[in-house]
Amino acid sequence: MKSKVINDGPERTIALVFDKGDEVVSTLERFAKEHGLTASRFSAIGALEGAVLGYFDWERKDYERIPVPEQVEVLSLNGDIALDGDQPKVHAHTVLGRRDGSTVGGHLLEATVRPTLEVVLVESPGYLRKKCDRETGLALIDIGS
Template sequence: MKAKVLNPGPERTIALVFDKDDEVIATLQRFATEHELVASRFTAIGALSGAVLGYFDWDRKAYDRIPVDEQVEVLSLIGDIALDGTQPRAHAHAVLGRRDGSTVGGHLLVATVRPTLEVILVESPSYLVKRCDPESGLALIEIGA
């Protein structure tokens, strides 16, 4: 992955260009940790050789896995990076387009880039903190934390 600062502030904007075979969430996590990101949002387009999406099952408090075992276009990928305890955590949702024009979407659990993914990341000057919500078991953003 290559990165370039497009605007230094007050909301720093960074272009991230992923390479073929990069794993999206792991690469975002690594970048967030290395650059000490604490409050960011991102959007992306590109293509993937495959992915695993998730649908949160409220009763089980776990994600149902939705495998996508084909080349797909990333029609929309949006997400945020916020502190989960002391570590930045990426959270993303995606809508993926299939060859026949149909789509599938959900929480992005795993995805492999092919040939590229172009991400625009904007770092906010304020802090976003995630706290574990006891009812859902999920780390949710807590405003004003």
Template sequence: MHAQQINDAPERTFALVLDPRDEVVAELERFAAAEGLAASRLTAIGAFERVTLGYFDWERKDYLRIPVDGQVEVLSLVGDIALLDGRPKLHAHVVLGLRDGSTRGGHLLSADVRPTLEVVLTDSPAHLRRVYDPASGLALIGKR
């Protein structure tokens, strides 16, 4: 992954370019930890060769895993990075374009880049904290 800071006040903004075979969630969380990011938002476009989407099953309080194998276009990836137990945690949703023009989408659980993913990530000076919500079983952005 290559990163360049393109703005630094009042918010820090980075342009990130992920390389083939980079695992998106791990790379973004690693970058956020290295830069001390705690309250970021991001958008991205590019392509993946392997993806696992998630659909939150309210009854089970867990994500159903939806594998998508093969080359896909990232039509839209939006999300945020907030702290969970003191460490950056990515929460992102993605819409994928398949070869026949159909789409698949959901919560991004994992993805391998091919050939690239272009990310614009902006860190806010205000900190977001994830707090465990027992009603949903999810770590949600909580009130301070």
């Protein structure tokens, strides 16, 4: 993956271009850790050779895994990076386009890039911290009171 700061204002903007074979979630989390990102949002387009999406099952308090074992276009990928404890954590949702024009979407759990993924990431000057919500078992952004 290559990166370049394209705006160094109060909200720093970084372009990330993923390479074929990069795993999206772990690469984003590693980049965030290496660059000290604590509160960011991002959007992306590109293509994947496969993915695993998730649908949150309220009763089980866990994600139902939805394998997508095929080449797909990333029609929309939006998310944030916030601290979960002291580690950056990606939370992203995506809509993927199949060859026949149909779509599948959900929480992005895993994805492998092919041929590229172009991400625009905006780092906010404030902190977003995630805290475990007892009712759902999910790490949710805590903006305080």
